[in-house]
Amino acid sequence: MGRYVIRRLLQMIPVFIGSTFLIFFMVYALGDPVAALFGDKAPDPATAARIRAELYLDQPLWKQYGHYMGQILSGEFGTAFNGQKVTELMADAFPVTLRLTLVAIAVEIVIGIVLGVLSGLRRGRSVDTTVLLLTLVVVSIPTFVSGYVLQFLLGAKWGWVSPSVSPEARLDELILPGVVLALTSLAYVTRLTRTSVAENSRADYIRTAVAKGLPPRRIIGRHLLRNSLIPVVTFIGTDVGALMGGAIVTERIFNIHGVGYQLYQGILRQNSPTVVGFVTILVLVFLMANLLVDLLYAVLDPRIRYA
Known part of the structure; x- marks a missing residue:
């Protein structure tokens, strides 16, 4: 290893x-x-x-x-055109976007995998059809549409949440933006999990586990789910960098001053040091996330060994 x-x-x-x-x-x-x-x-x-x-x-x-x-x-990312160090902008923006990304990842992992498992185990039934239709609708709606609709309904009309995020960007304020950011990825996670579970549920090792009389919870949790999560983990690992860099629309909707906001301002004003510095860090995040995914393969599937 x-x-x-x-x-x-x-x-x-x-x-x-x-x-x-x-x-x-x-x-x-x-x-x-x-x-x-x-x-x-x-x-x-x-x-x-x-x-x-x-x-x-x-x-x-x-x-x-x-x-x-x-x-x-040497740890120096240059100076923005307004005279502020790029590292100072990173220190303010990255913690906010990191919290937002963690909320989005948690939403797509929990909801996406649960819906995918339920749909995969009931393939061809009404639950499966409903989940597939819902994920298709979610994928078809652009983020700026779903973001503004949820912001208006849950924030402005019903008052369940704050329609915008304060400068402190508390974790409870980031739940709705995190859901909006995670919607498209959640749909893909659900479909990947559903397909993988449906395929593996007919494998020989599942039939053997059933024939041995193992309880359904152990069959699903220890045998079926672990092998079915490999493509899902691959997608989530690549999605971490995409969520952090692709949060521009979500951060603009909810007035979040994170990485997306700084990238938008940098591109708009052609502030090259800011854009290059932030994207360089995102490249590092993407590479480390993929390394972590590769290491998780051996945990999920004991058949995978690294020489």
């Missing part, structure tokens, strides 16, 4: 370098950060040249990237 982890960590290095270079290239090569800094006004050539020299923008792109990676290794 130790050798496998080391090998996976070494494999993550070229993936990280390639991903961050593409991000850096797209952000810095497709727009002029200095021109965006001045807005509609044309900058003085001398002032623009000085700013480009300070931001290392007067160098070739590969040198800019090398300089940026050197800063990252």
